[in-house]
Amino acid sequence: MNRTVLTSVARAMxxxxxxxxxxxxxxxxxxxxxxxxxxxxxxxxxxxxxxxLFTAPGLAESISGVILYDETLRQAARSGERFADLLSRxxxxxxxxxDGGTKSLPNFPGELVTDGLDGLAARLAEYHKLGAGFAKWxxxxxxxxxxxxxTCIESNxxxxxxxxxxxxxxxxxxxxxxxxxxxxxxxxxxxxxVTDAVLAEVFARxxxxxxxxxxxxxxxxxxxxxxxxxxRASAEQVAEATLRCLRRRVPAAVxxxxxxxxxxxxxxxxxxxxxxxxxxTQPWALSFSYGRALQASALTAWRGVxxxxxxxxxxxxxxxxxxxxxxxxKYEPTLEKQAA
Numbered sequence: 622m623n624r625t626v627l628t629s630v631a632r633a634m635x636x637x638x639x640x641x642x643x644x645x646x647x648x649x650x651x652x653x654x655x656x657x658x659x660x661x662x663x664x665x666x667x668x669x670x671x672x673x674l675f676t677a678p679g680l681a682e683s684i685s686g687v688i689l690y691d692e693t694l695r696q697a698a699r700s701g702e703r704f705a706d707l708l709s710r711x712x713x714x715x716x717x718x719x720d721g722g723t724k725s726l727p728n729f730p731g732e733l734v735t736d737g738l739d740g741l742a743a744r745l746a747e748y749h750k751l752g753a754g755f756a757k758w759x760x761x762x763x764x765x766x767x768x769x770x771x772t773c774i775e776s777n778x779x780x781x782x783x784x785x786x787x788x789x790x791x792x793x794x795x796x797x798x799x800x801x802x803x804x805x806x807x808x809x810x811x812x813x814x815v816t817d818a819v820l821a822e823v824f825a826r827x828x829x830x831x832x833x834x835x836x837x838x839x840x841x842x843x844x845x846x847x848x849x850x851x852x853r854a855s856a857e858q859v860a861e862a863t864l865r866c867l868r869r870r871v872p873a874a875v876x877x878x879x880x881x882x883x884x885x886x887x888x889x890x891x892x893x894x895x896x897x898x899x900x901x902t903q904p905w906a907l908s909f910s911y912g913r914a915l916q917a918s919a920l921t922a923w924r925g926v927x928x929x930x931x932x933x934x935x936x937x938x939x940x941x942x943x944x945x946x947x948x949x950x951k952y953e954p955t956l957e958k959q960a961a
Contacts, residue, residue, distance in 0.1 A: 622789050627836025628876070630754045630794045634714055634838050635877025635906035638945045639685035641796075643881075643912035644671055645718035645757065647690060654916075660925035668696045673923060674916070675707055677934040683945035686714035688757050688796070688910070694748065705752030716755040716796070717748045719784070723761050732773040733761045735780055738787075745791035755794035757840070758784040762799065764807045764815055764847065774822050782826035789833055796879070796910070798840035799823050803883050805847040809854040813844045813862045820870035834874035840910050841867075842883050843893055856889075860896035864903070873904035880907070882914035887940060888957055890914035891947045898950035908948045915940050 634641060646654065651670075652662035660666055671693050674680075687708055694717055697703045705715040721737030735758065745756065760777035762769050781797050788795035801816045820841065827834070844862035846854045854862075867878065880897075882890040890911060898907050909915075918940060923933035939959075946952040 622833065622836075623792050624833055624836060626792055627789055627794055627833060630714060631836050631838055631876045634686045634755060634794065635879060635908045636685050637906070638949050639683055640909035640911070640941075640944055640948055641686045641688060641716070641879050642674065642684050642915055642941070643688045643757075643910055644674060644693065644916075645688040645690045646912065647722070648692065654920060655925075658920055658924045664692070666925060667692070670920075670923065671696065671704065672698050673930050673933055674919070674937055675704055677938045677941075679938055680941070681711040681713055683938075683941035684713055685908075686716050686755060688716045688718055689753075690718055694751055694753065703752070709752060714754040715752050716757060717753040718759075719744060719748070719756045720758040726773055726776060729768075729770055729773055731763065731765060732768055732770060733763070734773070734776050735760050738780065738783060741784065741787050742791065745787060745793055749791055749793055753793060755796060755838070756784075756788050757796040757798060759798040759800055762801045762815065762819055764801065764805050764811060769815060769819075774819055775826075778819070778822040778826040781823055782830040782832060785827060785832045785837060786830045789836055794836055794838060795832070796838045796840045797823065797827070798881065800881055800883060801842045803842065803845050803848055803885075806849040806851075807847040808850055808852055809844060809846040809858060809862055812846065813866060816842065816844050816866050817869060820866060824870060824872065834872050835876060837875060839871060839875055839878045839905075840881055841878065843880055843885075843897075845883070845885070845893075848884065856892050856896055859893050860900060863893075863897055864900055867903070867905075871905065875905050877906035877908055879910035882909075882911040885914060887914050887917055888954070891940075891943050891952055892954060894944065895947035895950055895952035898948060906948075909944045911944065915944065
């Protein structure tokens with residue numbers, strides 16, 4: 622383990638005013654996105670869309686790293702330059718999604734565990750050679766009647782820790798992503814209770830596996846009410862509850878926290894991040910690692926039409942810039958109305 626390299630890359634990933642673009646949608650997931658805009662999910666269309674994002678003017682001003690899918694890491698721009706090299710040249714760290722998706726947890730109906738540890742060490746070695754500086758593994762914790770169980774939380778936390786240890790052995794920074802889903806009708810109080818329990822177990826397992834905290838990035842959910850909850854929480858309540866959880870459970874040695882958007886709208890995810898950062902200086906940088914909350918407007922503007930590429934890039938650049946401001950506590954909702 623090269624701790625100097627791990628620390629340097631982790632800090633670069635959460636550098637001031639910048640965050641991560643999650644462009645690691647699986648083939649199945651990006652097909653759903655493309656279906657919504659009437660675009661066929663061919664390998665070339667997927668490549669062209671990712672090139673649109675990675676070549677947006679001024680990208681590096683707000684984006685510090687990009688999470689890629691296996692297919693994307695192996696692709697290149699029309700110029701022939703590999704995407705990993707194109708990003709690195711801009712001062713953006715290329716990363717890679719390495720988990721194998723979720724599967725049912727036996728004997729625990731409605732609960733999931735993440736697959737993908739088999740052969741991970743060999744895959745990480747290859748990804749490192751292909752230019753990946755960090756990796757991502759997502760664990761999914763659902764809230765419902767009688768769930769999550771203790772077994773579900775412990776199983777996912779242990780897998781996250783084993784993944785993180787393998788990453789660091791391969792000189793790759795692990796993004797540790799324990800996502801408490803915002804589906805369902807739970808209150809913000811219930812989300813805080815579950816998120817607190819999940820983070821406590823995750824960091825206990827990371828410590829047990831001797832994961833180097835200074836060489837990792839946490840990608841948690843924000844503490845929000847479920848999408849079907851009639852009692853909506855204010856943006857201020859979200860910021861307060863989220864920070865309470867993090868202060869209790871995340872060691873100060875962790876360089877940064879890059880929130881997932883988890884189904885929030887673009888504007889919601891940006892506003893919540895801003896309010897969290899306005900609460901004052903914290904032990905860790907508080908940034909973003911958004912997928913849909915960075916790409917939704919760009920996808921709508923693009924619609925698979927070459928003539929729309931510049932307009933889509935402007936939409937994406939605007940969203941990235943607003944989130945960069947939010948990571949500094951300098952976002953204003955009035956900026957949403959300004960032209961891209």
